[in-house]
Amino acid sequence: MTFQGAIGKKRGMTQVFNDEGSAVPVTVIELLPLTVTQVKTKPTDGYIAVQVGYQDAKAKHLSKPEQGHLKKNKLSLLRHLKEFQVQASEVSQFEVGKTITPEFLTSIERVNVTGRTIGKGFQGRIKLHHFRRGPMSHGSKSHRLPGSIGAGTTPGRVFKGLKMAAHMGDNMRTIENLKVVLVDLESNLLLVQGAVPGKPGATLFIRPRKTLNAKKES
Amino acid sequence: MATDLLKEVEKRYLKQDLPDVKPGDSVKVKIKIKEGNKERTQAYEGVVIKVRGASVNKTITVRRVFQGVGVERVFLIHSPKVESIQILRKGDVRRSKLYYLRERTGKAARIREKINTEAKGKKQGQTAEV
Numbered sequence: 491m492t493f494q495g496a497i498g499k500k501r502g503m504t505q506v507f508n509d510e511g512s513a514v515p516v517t518v519i520e521l522l523p524l525t526v527t528q529v530k531t532k533p534t535d536g537y538i539a540v541q542v543g544y545q546d547a548k549a550k551h552l553s554k555p556e557q558g559h560l561k562k563n564k565l566s567l568l569r570h571l572k573e574f575q576v577q578a579s580e581v582s583q584f585e586v587g588k589t590i591t592p593e594f595l596t597s598i599e600r601v602n603v604t605g606r607t608i609g610k611g612f613q614g615r616i617k618l619h620h621f622r623r624g625p626m627s628h629g630s631k632s633h634r635l636p637g638s639i640g641a642g643t644t645p646g647r648v649f650k651g652l653k654m655a656a657h658m659g660d661n662m663r664t665i666e667n668l669k670v671v672l673v674d675l676e677s678n679l680l681l682v683q684g685a686v687p688g689k690p691g692a693t694l695f696i697r698p699r700k701t702l703n704a705k706k707e708s
Numbered sequence: 709m710a711t712d713l714l715k716e717v718e719k720r721y722l723k724q725d726l727p728d729v730k731p732g733d734s735v736k737v738k739i740k741i742k743e744g745n746k747e748r749t750q751a752y753e754g755v756v757i758k759v760r761g762a763s764v765n766k767t768i769t770v771r772r773v774f775q776g777v778g779v780e781r782v783f784l785i786h787s788p789k790v791e792s793i794q795i796l797r798k799g800d801v802r803r804s805k806l807y808y809l810r811e812r813t814g815k816a817a818r819i820r821e822k823i824n825t826e827a828k829g830k831k832q833g834q835t836a837e838v
Contacts, residue, residue: 501713505764506721511740511788513764518717681717 493584495574496592496696497522497544498680500605500688506671506681516671517686519603519694521678524590527560527571531581539575540584543568563587572695594698595673595680602666604695605687609660619653663687667699718764723786729768731756731806732799737770737783738791749791752781755799757806768793771809778810 498519505513528541547569549557560567563586576584595601615621615636624632636655640648669683686694729735737752754772757780761767764786771780783790 504714504718506717507764507786507788513784513787518714520713677716679713679717 493540493574493576493590493592494594494698495542496595496680497524497542497572498694498696500686500690500692500694502690503685508671514671514683515685516681516683519680519682519686519696521592521675521680521696523678524592525565525568526584526586526588526590527563527565527568529581529584529586530573532578538578538581539573540581541571541573542590543571545569570693574697591675592680592696593675595670595696596675598670598698600667600669600699601682602664602697602699603668603682603686604662604664604697605692607659607661607663607687608689610658612655613658614655615653618656618658621653715763721764721786726785727793727795729756729759729785729793729795730798731759731804732801733795734797734799735768735770736794736796737781738794739783740789740791753796754779754781755806755809757809759804771806 498521501518501520503515503517505515508514522544524542524544526540527543530537530539530541532538543560543565545568547567549567551569552560552567556571557567565587610617614634616623616634621636623634624630624637626633639652639654665684665686668686670680671683672679672681674680680696686692688694733756735754735756738749739752741748741750752770752772754770756768757771758769759766760769765784766786767782767784769780769782771778773779783793785793
């Protein structure tokens with residue numbers, strides 16, 4: 491078992507041909523080089539994890555504590571840090587400053603991809619919750635209005651969690667069970683079948699799919 | 709940069725040896741067909757009435773009249789399932805989409821050939837005179 495995670499940038503979608511010759515829709519992900527910035531162990535941190543950093547940064551973009559955290563181990567400045575859990579038996583493999591290559595992808599068929607969805611702004615109930623709209627004509631003025639939001643004196647309040655207009659999108663979402671179409675570690679390339687959250691340039695976290703799903707399938 | 713990477717990915721799947729197929733051309737397309745475990749090649753002949761898309765998504769629509777019924781097949785030309793494309797005759801047409809051929813079924817094959825060969829012959833004759 492190697493490191494079970496990768497970070498990449500969405501580069502866009504296209505289609506490629508699989509082994510059978512069929513065209514499949516794929517998302518092109520550029521894998522980013524990861525540097526181990528901290529190894530968290532039970533005695534020191536209470537849990538086991540490996541912290542990695544990615545994307546070079548200028549000093550002005552990082553706070554003093556962030557810079558200190560990296561400089562402590564004589565690492566170059568990295569914009570973002572992210573933790574991945576690892577098996578207790580494998581912690582010793584990881585050393586601060588080492589670069590991680592997402593080799594696990596070559597031996598894996600399906601992955602989960604996490605990313606931030608495209609922000610849609612403040613949206614009404616129709617777009618956000620698939621409510622129906624009111625009549626557009628015959629004297630109606632309730633075209634896209636929310637309608638009733640509850641009864642009167644009893645209960646005398648609006649229930650919590652009522653579906654109303656709100657901000658839509660810009661949430662972390664995980665797309666599960668995406669098929670790995672191509673892995674090219676030399677050019678840091680990963681192609682997965684299907685769509686992933688976000689626009690081109692969005693940061694994506696790639697993990698092997700959970701074994702729970704594997705059981706369900708068989 | 710983002711689009712460059714996409715192009716680079718697509719490049720890996722493009723065929724380099726495809727002929728320059730244009731609308732109006734008569735072509736013979738050989739397609740790989742899987743039947744059970746066997747794989748065989750089937751040829752399909754007709755006139756290209758449409759060229760669409762770019763890169764990996766480029767398709768051609770090939771029309772032929774088979775047993776009195778017009779048949780149009782769309783081929784994803786970079787697909788590995790398309791074994792080869794052979795241009796039998798270059799057509800000389802004035803538009804990029806030859807949908808008007810659809811209304812000319814019945815005599816379509818003949819008319820089409822006449823239009824194409826005549827136009828082609830004329831052009832050649834003119835250039836020869838000049």
